[in-house]
Amino acid sequence: MIDQDRYDELISFQSHAPGYWPESAMATWQDHKWQLKNRINSLAALEDKINLSREERSGILLSGNKLAMSITPHFMNLVDKDDPGCPIRRQIIPRVEETWDDPAELNDPCGEDSHMPVPGLVHRYPDRVLFLVTDRCASYCRYCTRSRVVSGVGEQTLETQYEAAFEYLERTPQVRDVLLSGGDPLLFSDGKLEKIISRLRSIPHIQFVRIGSRIPVFLPQRITQELCDMLKKYHPLFISIHVNHPKELTEEVREALGRLADSGIVMGNQSVLLKGVNDDVTTQRALVHKLLMCRVRPYYLYQCDLIKGSSHLRTSVAKGLEIIEGLRGHTTGYAIPQYVIDGPGGGGKIPINPGYVVEHTDNQVTLRNYEGKRFTYPEPSQIEAPTV
Numbered sequence: 001m002i003d004q005d006r007y008d009e010l011i012s013f014q015s016h017a018p019g020y021w022p023e024s025a026m027a028t029w030q031d032h033k034w035q036l037k038n039r040i041n042s043l044a045a046l047e048d049k050i051n052l053s054r055e056e057r058s059g060i061l062l063s064g065n066k067l068a069m070s071i072t073p074h075f076m077n078l079v080d081k082d083d084p085g086c087p088i089r090r091q092i093i094p095r096v097e098e099t100w101d102d103p104a105e106l107n108d109p110c111g112e113d114s115h116m117p118v119p120g121l122v123h124r125y126p127d128r129v130l131f132l133v134t135d136r137c138a139s140y141c142r143y144c145t146r147s148r149v150v151s152g153v154g155e156q157t158l159e160t161q162y163e164a165a166f167e168y169l170e171r172t173p174q175v176r177d178v179l180l181s182g183g184d185p186l187l188f189s190d191g192k193l194e195k196i197i198s199r200l201r202s203i204p205h206i207q208f209v210r211i212g213s214r215i216p217v218f219l220p221q222r223i224t225q226e227l228c229d230m231l232k233k234y235h236p237l238f239i240s241i242h243v244n245h246p247k248e249l250t251e252e253v254r255e256a257l258g259r260l261a262d263s264g265i266v267m268g269n270q271s272v273l274l275k276g277v278n279d280d281v282t283t284q285r286a287l288v289h290k291l292l293m294c295r296v297r298p299y300y301l302y303q304c305d306l307i308k309g310s311s312h313l314r315t316s317v318a319k320g321l322e323i324i325e326g327l328r329g330h331t332t333g334y335a336i337p338q339y340v341i342d343g344p345g346g347g348g349k350i351p352i353n354p355g356y357v358v359e360h361t362d363n364q365v366t367l368r369n370y371e372g373k374r375f376t377y378p379e380p381s382q383i384e385a386p387t388v
């Protein structure tokens with residue numbers, strides 16, 4: 001079921017520096033500020049490095065008022081120079097297909113805007129909130145579920161009211177878990193981030209804080225020892241990273257994740273199932289195995305949200321189920337993410353699983369295992385066991 005040669009190629013950790021920047025000194029390369037300043041954000045800068053297809057060239061020209069293009073040099077080095085089908089290219093280089101909206105697509109596919117008690121704070125589930133602290137990222141993913149506000153070039157802007165959000169959390173004792181997201185919170189300076197985390201941790205009913213970030217993958221240079229030393233003062237702290245393809249786990253990324261793990265931060269990964277990027281078992285198997293080697297537990301595999309202009313990146317639910325089938329039982333249980341669909345319009349994350357329950361009656365459940373073999377498990381007997 002898996003292509004062993006391709007798996008062997010995908011599973012290795014590589015460094016691609018300096019790649020398209022042969023003239024840069026190592027000290028410069030390792031400076032995250034240099035990486036941010038030298039991001040690729042124009043057609044001319046991109047064409048200077050790689051050969052673009054017509055679909056990409058038009059996509060870039062038309063993306064300016066929807067979701068900006070921006071690619072860190074580190075991530076750019078993962079891009080294949082000549083192949084428009086390259087799984088890294090498809091994630092961060094706009095294509096003309098983005099300008100076409102499927103009628104089922106939505107501006108706010110997860111219905112977040114209607115669940116904000118305070119601008120920037122999404123309170124959908126009873127005991128936890130999503131706190132959108134910024135609209136900027138190190139690079140922009142073409143399928144971003146929050147592309148309506150992220151990158152700052154679209155029609156809508158994110159107007160987070162920090163003080164009102166903190167006050168809401170202070171007077172809402174049922175919230176015990178705060179997820180910082182955006183945009184990417186790790187783009188903030190250590191000082192600014194510390195102000196937010198320490199304020200949250202000073203609220204007695206908030207049991208823990210977590211951060212959703214793609215910075216370890218787009219900009220591993222940002223994961224400095226100083227950042228880790230600051231973060232570890234606020235345990236328990238969890239970080240959810242976002243990796244879609246095994247090639248994204250480079251040597252530098254593995255080292256950055258190692259620094260976070262050594263600081264005691266618990267890490268999970270969220271992937272989005274994307275057509276032509278990671279919609280096959282071999283790629284997913286290499287991805288989840290590399291994540292475990294980086295001390296990151298696969299957390300969620302998302303069916304791609306119905307974001308406008310994403311139809312060329314979406315794949316079928318059957319494909320997602322086939323991938324989970326191809327992992328469960330065949331590999332380490334820790335390696336298997338939960339496949340979810342965010343209910344369009346605001347249903348929240350809904351788990352979807354291959355059907356391992358064949359039949360369930362009052363008396364027994366009939367199951368099938370990963371090899372397709374059948375088993376029955378009797379329900380507890382209605383007749384009480386005799387006592388002495």
Ligand SMILES: *Cc1c(COP(=O)(O)O)cnc(C)c1O
Nearest residue numbers: 122123124125128129130179349
């Ligand atoms: C994803 C999400 C969360 C966190 O969900 P978990 O399943 O606990 O990781 C919280 N709030 C919102 C609005 C979310 O979209």
Ligand code: SF4
Nearest residue numbers: 137140141144183214
């Ligand atoms: S890093 Fe996250 S928030 Fe930023 S563009 Fe990608 S998916 Fe969107």
